[in-house]
Amino acid sequence: MSDMSALLKRWEPVIGLEVHAQLSTTTKMFCGCRNAYGDQPNSHTCPTCLGLPGALPVANEQAVLFALKLGLAVGSEITQFSRFARKNYFYPDLTKGYQISQYDEPLCSGGSVTIRWEGRSQEIPLTRIHIEEDAGKSIHDEKGDGTRVDFNRCGVPLVEIVSEPVIRSPQEAKAYLTRLKQILEYLNICDCNMEEGNLRCDANISIRPRRETKFGVKTEMKNINSFRGVERGLMSEIFRQAEVLDGGGEVEQVTLLWNEVEQKAEVMRSKEEAHDYRYFPDPDLVPLSVSESDLEEVRSFLVELPHEREERFVTDYSLKEDDAVILASETPLSAYFEATIEAGAPASTAAKWILGEVLSIVKEEGVSMESFPASPKSLVGLLQSVIEGEVTVVTGKEVLREMVSSGLSASEIIEKEGLAQVSDASALSETVAKVLEENPDELKRYRNGKKALFGFFMGEVMKASGGKSDPKVTQKLLTEALNGID
Ligand SMILES: [Zn+2]
Numbered sequence: 051m052s053d054m055s056a057l058l059k060r061w062e063p064v065i066g067l068e069v070h071a072q073l074s075t076t077t078k079m080f081c082g083c084r085n086a087y088g089d090q091p092n093s094h095t096c097p098t099c100l101g102l103p104g105a106l107p108v109a110n111e112q113a114v115l116f117a118l119k120l121g122l123a124v125g126s127e128i129t130q131f132s133r134f135a136r137k138n139y140f141y142p143d144l145t146k147g148y149q150i151s152q153y154d155e156p157l158c159s160g161g162s163v164t165i166r167w168e169g170r171s172q173e174i175p176l177t178r179i180h181i182e183e184d185a186g187k188s189i190h191d192e193k194g195d196g197t198r199v200d201f202n203r204c205g206v207p208l209v210e211i212v213s214e215p216v217i218r219s220p221q222e223a224k225a226y227l228t229r230l231k232q233i234l235e236y237l238n239i240c241d242c243n244m245e246e247g248n249l250r251c252d253a254n255i256s257i258r259p260r261r262e263t264k265f266g267v268k269t270e271m272k273n274i275n276s277f278r279g280v281e282r283g284l285m286s287e288i289f290r291q292a293e294v295l296d297g298g299g300e301v302e303q304v305t306l307l308w309n310e311v312e313q314k315a316e317v318m319r320s321k322e323e324a325h326d327y328r329y330f331p332d333p334d335l336v337p338l339s340v341s342e343s344d345l346e347e348v349r350s351f352l353v354e355l356p357h358e359r360e361e362r363f364v365t366d367y368s369l370k371e372d373d374a375v376i377l378a379s380e381t382p383l384s385a386y387f388e389a390t391i392e393a394g395a396p397a398s399t400a401a402k403w404i405l406g407e408v409l410s411i412v413k414e415e416g417v418s419m420e421s422f423p424a425s426p427k428s429l430v431g432l433l434q435s436v437i438e439g440e441v442t443v444v445t446g447k448e449v450l451r452e453m454v455s456s457g458l459s460a461s462e463i464i465e466k467e468g469l470a471q472v473s474d475a476s477a478l479s480e481t482v483a484k485v486l487e488e489n490p491d492e493l494k495r496y497r498n499g500k501k502a503l504f505g506f507f508m509g510e511v512m513k514a515s516g517g518k519s520d521p522k523v524t525q526k527l528l529t530e531a532l533n534g535i536d
Contacts, residue, residue, distance in 0.1 A: 054289065058219075061257040061295070063288045064265055065223050066177075066215035068252040069230055070208050071240045072184060073116045079183040079207035080107030080150065080335075087246050091189075091200035099205035101146030106334055109134070113207035114338060116239040117157055117181050118348045120209060123237055123355060126161030126179055128345060131337040134181075137327045143186035143199050151210075153329040156180035157338065163213070164357040165229045166375060167222055171357060174226050177212040181338075184208050187247075203247075215254060215265070220284035227251060227280055232356040236381055244276050251280060255287045257295070266291075267301040271315060274308045283308040286315055359384060367397035373405055382419035389426035395433045403433060407450050415454070424453045432460035439477030440464065475527065478511075478519055482527045485510045496532055507532065 078085050081098035097105035121128055135153035158179035165172050186204035190197045211230065217223045231249060234240040241248045256268035269291070274283050291301050306315040354362070356378055363374035363384075377387045386408070390400040408429070412419060424432075432453065436446040441464060452463050485507060486493050496503040511524050 054285065057289065057292045060260060061288070061292050062260050062262070063218055063220075063284070064215050064256045064258060064268070065217035065220075065284060066254040067211075067213045067217065067223060067226060068254075069211045069213075069227065070184075070250045070252075071211065071230075071234055071242070072248045073113050073207040073209060073239055074241050074248075075110055075112045075116065075207055077110060077112075078205040079110050079113055079181070080205055081105075083205065085206050086202070087241075087248075089202060091198070091202060094202045095204070100201060101144075107150065107332075109335060109338060110207060113181060114157070114340075115344075115348055116207075116237075117179065117209050118340065118345065119237050119239055119351060120211075120234070121158035121161065121179055122345070122348055123233060123352055124161035124163055124176060124179075126158035126176065128340055129155060129157055129159065130341075131155070131339055132157045132180075133337045134332045134335045135329045136332050137182075137329055139325055139327060141185065142197070143188050143201075143204065145186075145201070145204070149183060149185060150332055150335070151182035151329075152180035155337075157340075163226060163229055163233065164355070165222075165225045166357065166360070167225050169371070174216060175214045177214055179209055179211050182208050182210060215256075215268075220281045220288070223253065223284055224277055224280050227277060229356060232379060236353055236356060247275065250275055253280070253284060253287075255284060255291070256301070257288055257291050266295075267303055269301065269304050269306055271306045271308055272318065273310075275310055279308055279310055279313075282313055283315060286313075290315075367391070367401070369397065369401055373401050376405060376409075377401060380419065386419055386422065386426055390429055390433075393427045393430040395430045396437075399433055399437065400429075403429065403450075407447055411451065411454055422454075423457060424450065428453060428459050435460055435464060475523060478515070478523055479527050479531070481511055481514050481519065482524070482531050485514055486531055493532070497534070504528070504532070 072085075075085050077083060078094075078099055081096050083094040083096050083099055086094060098107055118128065132152060133155040134150050135155075136148040137151045137153070138148040140147055156178045159177075161176045161179070162173040163176065165174055184203050184206040186199050186201040188197050188199050213226065217226060231242045234249070235242050243249070251274040252270060252272045253274060254268045254270050256266040258264065258266045269287060271283055271287055274280050287306065294301055303321040305318045305320075307318040308315050359378040360371070360374045363369050363378055364371055367374075369377070376383075378384050383404075387400060387404050390404065391397050408422065408424075411417075412422060417423070429450070432446055432449055435441050435449075436443055441449060449460050449463050452458070452467075453460060456463070458466070489507070489510065492503050492506060496507070507528055508521075508524065511528060512519055512521075515524075
């Protein structure tokens with residue numbers, strides 16, 4: 051794909067994403083079964099989610115509130131009476147023979163997601179957000195010994211978030227998906243674990259000559275389940291379409307399946323095989339009614355959004371934009387950062403230490419930010435020791451690691467390990483200068499040749515620092531100062 055950039059000079063990609071996010075509700079969308087991942091297969095099923103005859107679905111209020119939270123957060127228009135529809139198709143992991151979704155009357159229309167793209171804020175408009183249920187999971191035996199189906203996922207609530215086809219590159223698609231994930235996490239409505247399938251993405255892709263306004267023929271790529279997949283999958287499809295068109299051919303309207311393991315797309319079906327889902331309103335479910343008081347209630351749960359937090363961090367704490375973006379990327383990290391400031395650390399010092407030492411310990415130790423062993427208050431204790439020159443930055447970093455492993459406070463470690471000796475040159479040179487200033491006669495005599503007075507000065511500095519000054523550093527600084535080298 052080395053000639054990708056040359057290719058993109060001629061062709062403009064047009065991308066729209068459909069993201070499915072599993073809502074982290076207690077129970078499933080239309081029954082009381084638990085919504086849980088990783089449990090014994092088929093341990094959370096009932097007649098409703100297994101689609102047995104006569105079982106009736108009832109919409110999950112918590113799922114509707116979660117979807118409304120998202121809709122209001124991204125500024126969608128909320129439909130007062132939206133409707134559930136049956137999407138009819140056959141697949142072994144869908145026992146009813148249809149999926150309950152929303153069709154022409156979705157819960158949310160419009161709205162937009164604010165992403166950071168090429169150093170600026172950019173709006174990605176949304177077409178709609180609707181509620182639907184997930185299907186079961188087919189587990190294909192690796193040895194080819196058949197397929198088993200786990201229905202624990204069948205009936206788990208999903209929101210499908212459909213963007214307008216305004217995305218113009220795979221990287222921008224990734225930035226959009228990243229932002230969407232952050233919003234879902236901020237709102238605390240989805241676990242967003244892509245490996246567990248909480249967040250899945252389908253893409254519509256077409257290309258057109260630069261400066262052309264008409265859309266080209268689009269293909270659909272399904273099953274993109276990682277951030278890497280979004281970039282790679284879209285890239286490979288753009289490349290394929292450009293090759294077809296450059297060769298004088300025509301792009302066929304096909305559905306592709308992204309193979310995460312082999313990192314390539316496979317044709318799943320052509321236009322002729324396209325499904326007619328025969329959508330119709332589900333007669334078992336009443337229209338979903340949302341009142342103004344429901345909306346008021348949901349509004350009271352809304353939180354600051356990721357792009358708003360980034361801006362606030364830049365404005366309130368004078369952070370660099372790139373630093374603000376990382377610190378605002380996850381709520382636990384933002385909370386830790388702000389608690390550190392609250393406990394008395396200067397914002398720039400807090401940002402520097404958290405982005406550097408704290409995050410590298412988090413990565414090395416594989417701990418989460420929520421359970422980071424050194425509390426913001428204890429980090430401030432350490433930062434104060436560093437700022438006051440009690441320990442050097444290098445020692446401070448070691449102390450932090452020990453705080454994490456031992457659970458002791460910075461001062462306890464500094465005392466226990468005898469780290470408090472003043473070896474910090476800047477703090478010590480102040481003491482040295484003070485001693486020289488206070489003993490002008492001795493200084494004069496020393497400079498006139500009475501070198502034996504060196505011991506006297508050493509003693510004075512040690513006394514002034516309460517015996518905590520590092521002798522080696524003191525000797526060096528004192529020699530420089532006595533000989534007039536500042
Ligand atoms: Zn059930």
